[in-house]
Amino acid sequence: MKSAVFFVAFVAAVAADKIPDFLVPGKCPAVNEKALFEQQIPNHSKYAGVWYEIALTNNPYQLLKQCVRNEYSFDGSKFIAKSTGINADGNLMRHNGQVLPMPLGDPHLSIDYEGSFTAPYVILDTDYENFSCIYSCVEFNYGYYADFAFIFSRSPSLSDQYLRRCEAAFKEIGVDVSRFAKTVQGSRY
Numbered sequence: 001m002k003s004a005v006f007f008v009a010f011v012a013a014v015a016a017d018k019i020p021d022f023l024v025p026g027k028c029p030a031v032n033e034k035a036l037f038e039q040q041i042p043n044h045s046k047y048a049g050v051w052y053e054i055a056l057t058n059n060p061y062q063l064l065k066q067c068v069r070n071e072y073s074f075d076g077s078k079f080i081a082k083s084t085g086i087n088a089d090g091n092l093m094r095h096n097g098q099v100l101p102m103p104l105g106d107p108h109l110s111i112d113y114e115g116s117f118t119a120p121y122v123i124l125d126t127d128y129e130n131f132s133c134i135y136s137c138v139e140f141n142y143g144y145y146a147d148f149a150f151i152f153s154r155s156p157s158l159s160d161q162y163l164r165r166c167e168a169a170f171k172e173i174g175v176d177v178s179r180f181a182k183t184v185q186g187s188r189y
Contacts, residue, residue, distance in 0.1 A: 022058055023144045028137035029173040033122055034107040046128040048074035051152040053085075054163070055180040059148045061116040063087050064095065066184040070152070072099060081113065086186075111136070119148070124169040130154055131162035133169045149175055156185035 040047070053068035062068075064085030072079040078100035087093045097113030099121050111121040119136045126132040130153065137147040151158065151166045167177045 019144065020060070022060055022146050022148075023140070024146075025144055027143075028139050028145050028147060029175070031122060031124070031135065031137075031173050036123065037107040037109075040123055040126075043128060044079075045074050047123075047126065047132070048072050048079065049154070051132060051154065052156050052185055053150060053183045054153045054158045054185075055151040055182050057147070057149045057175075057179045057181070061113075061148075063115075064093055067186045068183050077101070079109075081111070083113070124173070125165055127162075131158060131166060133166035135170070135173070135175070147175070149180070151180065 049072065051070045051072065053064075053070065056062060064083060065088050066086040068083065068085035071082045071084075073082075078098055081095075081097040081099055083095045083097070085093060095113050095115070097111065097116075099109050099111050102108060102110045102120070106120070109121040109123070110118050112118040119138060122135045122137075124133040124135050132150075132152040134150040134152065135147065136149070137145055139145045149170055151163065153162070170177050
């Protein structure tokens, strides 16, 4: 349903000759999702726990702007997600959702948060203990795609060696790492 609403908004924008700035012409990059997913499935329980958002690309669906903390609880088949942080108005905010295998069998996880559409959640690289590099890309019939990328850490900061690993993972699939904006983490968490 949320995907349908997003699609209708996209079609309306195209009809009005105004394309949202997060949609760009072209196709999603080729990612060997099957190989990544097969490696990650046995380690999903290790992925559970707290992840801090270190950086992200422009994402109109991410309402949390600072001090973003994601807590994932794994129940054996999916992650229950609770994200907290500060919104653009400076208020503390919480979002609930889930990260689960794609219902139609695509070889990656999907993320489904309240107030947003379900999207791919592809873990490009992680060591489960320090960092995670997440990519999401959706193609549309009109030759456009929307992609979003995140860098997560187990602590409110991330050492350069792990940041470089994420940058390398994104560069390998053609994502311009200059698109990333640092997420401010504060002393509140």
